[in-house]
Amino acid sequence: MPKTYSLMEIARLGALFLPGDFLEDVMPPERREYPLKVAGTDSQFALGDEIDFVEDHFNALKRVLLLTERIDPLRRPYAALWIRRPENPALGEVMVAGGALPSEGADIMTLWPDILRAFSGRPTRRDRGTGETVYFPVRNSDEEIVGVLELTENVPPLFI
Amino acid sequence: MSSSYLIHDMVRVCPQTGEVLEEQARTGSLAELAEVSSNPASPRNAYLSFQLIVRLDGAGPSAIRFEADPLRGEHDEIGAGEFVFFAQWYHRVKGRYYPDALVPLDGGDAGPRTLSAISAANEVEGQAYAAVWVDLFVPAGVRAGDYRGAIRVTTGSGIDTHEIRLRVLQTAVPDESLVIADLNSYADNLSRRIGSLRRNPDRYEDGTYFRTEQAFFRMAHEHRCLLHYLPYEHSGRIPAAFIPEIEGRGKEMRVKDWSTFDEHFGPYLDGSAFEGTKRGAIPIPYMYLPFNFHWPADYAKFGTKGYRTEFAGIMEEFHRHFTERGWLRTKFELFLNHKKRYKLFPYDGDETRFVWDEKVNDIYYDLAKDVLEKESGAKFIFRTDASWSYGLHFGKYADLIKLWVVNHQMFSWFPESLDVLRDAGCEIWTYGGAERISRPLLATAISPLAAVARGVDGFVYWENTKWGDGWQVTPDAEGSETMFYPGDELFGLEGPIPSIRLKALRGAMQVADCMEQWIGEQPAGLGRARMAEAIVDSFGLAPGAWWPGKPNFLDRPPYEWENAMFSEAPQASLHEGRPSETFNDLKQSLWAILG
The missing domain is CATH 2.60.40.10 (Immunoglobulins)
Structure with missing residues (x-):
C-alpha cells in the first residue's frame, strides 16, 4: 500500500511552494479594492465585472494549487487561496481556485472562526461531516500572512 | 349560452x-x-x-x-x-x-x-x-x-x-430552420434539477440520463429551437459521459474509448434522436466542443509546449473521429466560457471586458488552427460571446472567429459590424434571455423577427433549464431562465413539458423561417428590405428601429464603462406598448405576400 499524506501535510507542502508576494499582487493595484468601484449598484453582475488579475501571478499560484492537489495520488482534494478584503478585513474571498471552487463560492463573505484562526497563523483542521478541510497560512517574503490555503476533500465543490 | x-x-x-x-x-x-x-x-x-x-x-x-x-x-x-x-x-x-x-x-x-x-x-x-x-x-x-x-x-x-x-x-415552413433559436444551458444541470435523475447515481450508465436529455433535445427541435448544452463547468470539469475516455499525458495522451461519447451524442449528430418528430431526423446544426482552458490539456502546463501537445493532439483526434462518423452537418464550436469572476482562471474567455484578455483568442486559435483551418471533413469553428469589447473586436478577429454571439443591446450599436463579419464569412447570433412570464407574449415573438430584420443568423437565450424547485408555484426569475419544466415529479413524464412561451417562440420561428425562405428566393438585398418593411408597418416602427444609435461612451475603453451608463444607452424597443395581436397583423400581411 503506498504511503498517504494527511491533508494537513499536503497543505504544508503546498504552502512551501506558494509565492505569497504574488498572492498580494494577484490583482493590479487599481483593482485591489474593486468592490468600492461598484458600491451602490444592485446589478448581480456588476461586482464580478470589476475583477481583473495580473496573469503571471495568477497562473503561478494556480499551477501550485493544481500540483498540490496531486501530491498524494490516493487523495483527490481541491485547493483554493483565500484573502482578507483590504477595505474590510472581517470579510474575505477566494482569490485563486485550483481544480474547483470551494462550496462557499467565489463571493466576498464574512470570514468564520476556523479560517480566521489560520489567518492568525495557526493551521486549522475543520471537520465537514462527510469530508474535511484544512486551512494553512500563506506568507509573503516578509513572512507576513497574506492568505490562507484551503484543501478540502469529500465535500462537493460549488457547481458553476 | x-x-x-x-x-x-x-x-x-x-x-x-x-x-x-x-x-x-x-x-x-x-x-x-x-x-x-x-x-x-x-x-x-x-x-x-x-x-x-x-x-x-x-x-x-x-x-x-x-x-x-x-x-x-x-x-x-x-x-x-x-x-x-x-x-x-x-x-x-x-x-x-x-x-x-x-x-x-x-x-x-x-x-x-x-x-x-x-x-x-x-x-x-x-x-x-x-x-x-x-x-x-x-x-x-x-x-x-x-x-x-x-x-x-x-x-x-x-x-x-x-x-x-x-x-x-x-x-x-422548411424542415431546417433558417434562423437559429438557441436555448442554452450548462451540463449537467438536468441531473441537478430533475429529481428522478438526481436520485439515480447510475443515470449515465443505465441509459436513463440519455433518454431524458434526448427528450429535451427533441422538444426543442420540435419547437424549431436548438438545445445547446455547454459540457463543462467554469473550472473545466466535465461529466464523464460528455467526453471520450482519455489515457496518457503529454505526447502519450490519446482517446482510449469513444463508446460512451458516441452513444451520448451520436443520435444528435446523425439526426436519429429526432426520428418521429414533425421536422424529421435532422442533425443538430451546432454543438459545443468540450475543449476548454483545463481540458484536455492540463492547465498546470499552460504556456508550455506540453499544453499545446495535449490540446492540439486531442482536437485532431476529435476531428478525425467526427469525420469518420460522418458528422458533417453540424458545426462544432470551440468556445471558452471561463470568467475570471469565479477566480478559476485569470482571463475572461467569455465577454472580454479588459482588452488585454483578448490574447486568449490568439492563444487558442493558434492551438486549434490545424483543425479550424481544415477545408474538408467535420467543421470545427471558433466561437466567441462578445459584449463589452465587441466594438473593438469584430474587425480585429473576424478572420479567426467564425461564430459571433453578441449581447443584443451592444450589437445594436454597431450596424457597421454586420458587413465586416459577413465579408469574412462569419455567422452572427445575438444573445439575451427568455422573457419573464408577466411580460406579454409579443415580447417572446420579437427575437426571431429582429433576427430577420437585422439579417443575423440567430439568437440565444442564455439559460433555459433553471425552472427552480418551486416552479409549480413561481418559477425562478419568473421563468426568464427556463423555457421548459420537468415532467417527472408531478406528471410521471420522463422528459420535459413545454411552456406557453416556448409555443409562442415556435410560432414566431415559423414566421421567421418563412420570411428567410422567401428572402432567399428574391434578388439580393430586395427580399430582406421587403420583410423589414412588413415588420415596420405592422409594429408601427420607424424604419431601422432595430439600430437605435450609439451611446456616448464608446470612446472610453470598456473597462471604464459603468453599469449605470447602460440604463441611458440606446436600446432597440420593438414591441413595448404594442398589443400582442400585432403579431397576428404581421402574419396576415406576410401571408398576403408569401401566399
Whole structure:
C-alpha cells in the first residue's frame, strides 16, 4: 500500500511552494479594492465585472494549487487561496481556485472562526461531516500572512 | 349560452376572472376574442396553436371533455390525430395567476393527466376558468385551400361546438430552420434539477440520463429551437459521459474509448434522436466542443509546449473521429466560457471586458488552427460571446472567429459590424434571455423577427433549464431562465413539458423561417428590405428601429464603462406598448405576400 499524506501535510507542502508576494499582487493595484468601484449598484453582475488579475501571478499560484492537489495520488482534494478584503478585513474571498471552487463560492463573505484562526497563523483542521478541510497560512517574503490555503476533500465543490 | 371559447394564441387568460392578462391587448372579452380567432390561416408543415377557455360550472373541470374532428377541404383532409391538447398550468406571478407550463392531456377520462387531475394539483384559488392549449399540425403534404372542422367541448352544461375554418397556404415552413433559436444551458444541470435523475447515481450508465436529455433535445427541435448544452463547468470539469475516455499525458495522451461519447451524442449528430418528430431526423446544426482552458490539456502546463501537445493532439483526434462518423452537418464550436469572476482562471474567455484578455483568442486559435483551418471533413469553428469589447473586436478577429454571439443591446450599436463579419464569412447570433412570464407574449415573438430584420443568423437565450424547485408555484426569475419544466415529479413524464412561451417562440420561428425562405428566393438585398418593411408597418416602427444609435461612451475603453451608463444607452424597443395581436397583423400581411 503506498504511503498517504494527511491533508494537513499536503497543505504544508503546498504552502512551501506558494509565492505569497504574488498572492498580494494577484490583482493590479487599481483593482485591489474593486468592490468600492461598484458600491451602490444592485446589478448581480456588476461586482464580478470589476475583477481583473495580473496573469503571471495568477497562473503561478494556480499551477501550485493544481500540483498540490496531486501530491498524494490516493487523495483527490481541491485547493483554493483565500484573502482578507483590504477595505474590510472581517470579510474575505477566494482569490485563486485550483481544480474547483470551494462550496462557499467565489463571493466576498464574512470570514468564520476556523479560517480566521489560520489567518492568525495557526493551521486549522475543520471537520465537514462527510469530508474535511484544512486551512494553512500563506506568507509573503516578509513572512507576513497574506492568505490562507484551503484543501478540502469529500465535500462537493460549488457547481458553476 | 356558450361556456367555452376558442381563442388565438397571443394572449393569456386569468383563471379567476376570465380577463386577458396582456395589458396592451386589443381585445378584452372572451366573446370578442373568439370572434376574431375564428378564421385562422397557416402555412403547411407548420403548427397552428389556439386555446380553449372553459368557464367552470358546478361540476368543475371533472366533467370537461375535448374532441376534435378532422378538418376537411375540397381535395384533402387534416386528420384529428394532428390535434394535441395541453392543460395550462397556472403560476403565481406578481400577485396574479399566469399560465405557462403546459401539461399534455391524457386522451381518455382516466389517468394522471386529465384536466380534472391537473386542476386539482394546481390548486388555483377561486378558479372560475380552465384553459387548454391546442396544437394543430398542418402537414406538408396537404393541399392549399380552405378546410373546415370542429372541436367539441363537453361540460356539465352541455356541448359547445367550435367550428374551425382554416385557410392552408401554399407556403410551407422548411424542415431546417433558417434562423437559429438557441436555448442554452450548462451540463449537467438536468441531473441537478430533475429529481428522478438526481436520485439515480447510475443515470449515465443505465441509459436513463440519455433518454431524458434526448427528450429535451427533441422538444426543442420540435419547437424549431436548438438545445445547446455547454459540457463543462467554469473550472473545466466535465461529466464523464460528455467526453471520450482519455489515457496518457503529454505526447502519450490519446482517446482510449469513444463508446460512451458516441452513444451520448451520436443520435444528435446523425439526426436519429429526432426520428418521429414533425421536422424529421435532422442533425443538430451546432454543438459545443468540450475543449476548454483545463481540458484536455492540463492547465498546470499552460504556456508550455506540453499544453499545446495535449490540446492540439486531442482536437485532431476529435476531428478525425467526427469525420469518420460522418458528422458533417453540424458545426462544432470551440468556445471558452471561463470568467475570471469565479477566480478559476485569470482571463475572461467569455465577454472580454479588459482588452488585454483578448490574447486568449490568439492563444487558442493558434492551438486549434490545424483543425479550424481544415477545408474538408467535420467543421470545427471558433466561437466567441462578445459584449463589452465587441466594438473593438469584430474587425480585429473576424478572420479567426467564425461564430459571433453578441449581447443584443451592444450589437445594436454597431450596424457597421454586420458587413465586416459577413465579408469574412462569419455567422452572427445575438444573445439575451427568455422573457419573464408577466411580460406579454409579443415580447417572446420579437427575437426571431429582429433576427430577420437585422439579417443575423440567430439568437440565444442564455439559460433555459433553471425552472427552480418551486416552479409549480413561481418559477425562478419568473421563468426568464427556463423555457421548459420537468415532467417527472408531478406528471410521471420522463422528459420535459413545454411552456406557453416556448409555443409562442415556435410560432414566431415559423414566421421567421418563412420570411428567410422567401428572402432567399428574391434578388439580393430586395427580399430582406421587403420583410423589414412588413415588420415596420405592422409594429408601427420607424424604419431601422432595430439600430437605435450609439451611446456616448464608446470612446472610453470598456473597462471604464459603468453599469449605470447602460440604463441611458440606446436600446432597440420593438414591441413595448404594442398589443400582442400585432403579431397576428404581421402574419396576415406576410401571408398576403408569401401566399
